[in-house]
Amino acid sequence: MQTNGHPLDALGDPTRRQVFELLRDGPRSVSDLAQELPVSRPAVSQHLRVLADAGLVVHTKAGTRHLYELDAAGVESLRDWVDGFWNEALARFKAAAEASSRKGGER
Amino acid sequence: MSKTTTLEVVRKTVTVDCTVEEAFRIFTAEAGSWWPVETHSINVQVDEIVFEPNVGGAVYEVGANGERSHWATVLEWDPPHRLVLAWNILRRPGDLTEVEVQFLPNGDATRVELEHRGWEDVEVDGSEKRSNYDVGWDVVLGSYVGS
Numbered sequence: 001m002q003t004n005g006h007p008l009d010a011l012g013d014p015t016r017r018q019v020f021e022l023l024r025d026g027p028r029s030v031s032d033l034a035q036e037l038p039v040s041r042p043a044v045s046q047h048l049r050v051l052a053d054a055g056l057v058v059h060t061k062a063g064t065r066h067l068y069e070l071d072a073a074g075v076e077s078l079r080d081w082v083d084g085f086w087n088e089a090l091a092r093f094k095a096a097a098e099a100s101s102r103k104g105g106e107r
Numbered sequence: 108m109s110k111t112t113t114l115e116v117v118r119k120t121v122t123v124d125c126t127v128e129e130a131f132r133i134f135t136a137e138a139g140s141w142w143p144v145e146t147h148s149i150n151v152q153v154d155e156i157v158f159e160p161n162v163g164g165a166v167y168e169v170g171a172n173g174e175r176s177h178w179a180t181v182l183e184w185d186p187p188h189r190l191v192l193a194w195n196i197l198r199r200p201g202d203l204t205e206v207e208v209q210f211l212p213n214g215d216a217t218r219v220e221l222e223h224r225g226w227e228d229v230e231v232d233g234s235e236k237r238s239n240y241d242v243g244w245d246v247v248l249g250s251y252v253g254s
Contacts, residue, residue, distance in 0.1 A: 079114045079226050082204075086221060088143045090121045093219075096141035097133040101125030 010054035015039055016047045020056060020070070027060060027069035114226035123217050127210045130217040131187030134208065135160065142168075160184060166192060179206065194223070 011017050018037055022028060030048070034041040048068050051057035056078075058071040123130050133140065138156040155169040159181065166179040182205065183191035192206040204225035211218045 076114055079117065082223055083117045085143065086117060086119045086223065089141065090119055090219065090221065092141040092143055093134060094121050094123045096137065097123045097125050097130050100133055100137070100140075101129050 010050050010056060013047070013050075015043070016051060019044065019047050020051060023057060023068060023070050027062070027067040029065055029067055033068075116226065117221075117223035119221040121219050121221075122213060123219060124215070125217060126215075127212050127217045128187045130210050130219060131190075134210075134219070135186075135190070138166075160186070183207075 011020060015037060019033055022033055022036060030041050030044050033048075034044045037044060039047075048057055048059075052059065052068075056071055057068050060067050060069055125133075135158040138158055139153075142153075142156045153168045154171055154173075157165070157167055157169065159165050162181055162184050164181040164184070165177060166181065167175045167177045169175055177195075179192040179194040181190065182193050183189065187210055189207070189209045191208075194204045194206050204223060207222045207224070209220045211220065
């Protein structure tokens with residue numbers, strides 16, 4: 001259950017995607033979520049923790065009930081992650097293309 | 108209640124010292140040589156990145172166990188000048204973002220302009236916009252499920 005806190009890594013697990021998708025319909029408690037998923041409550045809590053670390057889910061309280069809901073900032077963090085992805089990807093692409101082009105020129 | 112966030116388009120430009128043809132080929136057919144798999148992949152170990160070279164084609168990574176992870180679908184394919192990908196970022200049909208990459212001649216070099224847009228349509232809650240996307244995205248979902 002290791003991730004680097006990246007939204008896409010967090011969503012790489014099918015059960016966590018299900019949790020995420022259930023939360024799209026509104027805030028839910030751990031027991032609500034566990035009832036709809038083929039996993040235990042502790043497992044649901046663990047998945048929620050990973051989603052929270054990735055900035056996709058936040059914990060809230062309604063009276064005495066502990067609820068989890070999607071973090072509006074989660075999409076923003078996803079966008080920022082993608083921004084970083086392209087910075088790195090394009091730098092590496094440039095290096096690869098220029099290395100390949102130099103090799104071609106020597107032939 | 109539906110919350111839709113408005114976020115800036117991601118725009119990147121890089122000038123590469125090679126021809127437009129070469130740049131396009133490396134970007135697609137040889138994506139495995141530069142795709143930052145160590146830090147930005149779905150699988151822990153990636154053996155290959157595949158760009159299927161046609162409209163409707165898939166872009167996916169192949170993990171060490173042979174399992175495919177779908178990244179995107181090719182919407183437009185105009186080698187060696189331009190391509191557009193649908194990156195179904197949260198892997199749900201509604202959450203479509205688009206990546207457009209253009210390869211422009213710049214003297215002996217190539218200017219690569221990348222735009223990753225569609226953030227305004229990524230929802231965090233509610234479903235007002237969902238119906239616009241439900242139609243037409245069966246194809247993409249189908250390619251994901253079927254892979």
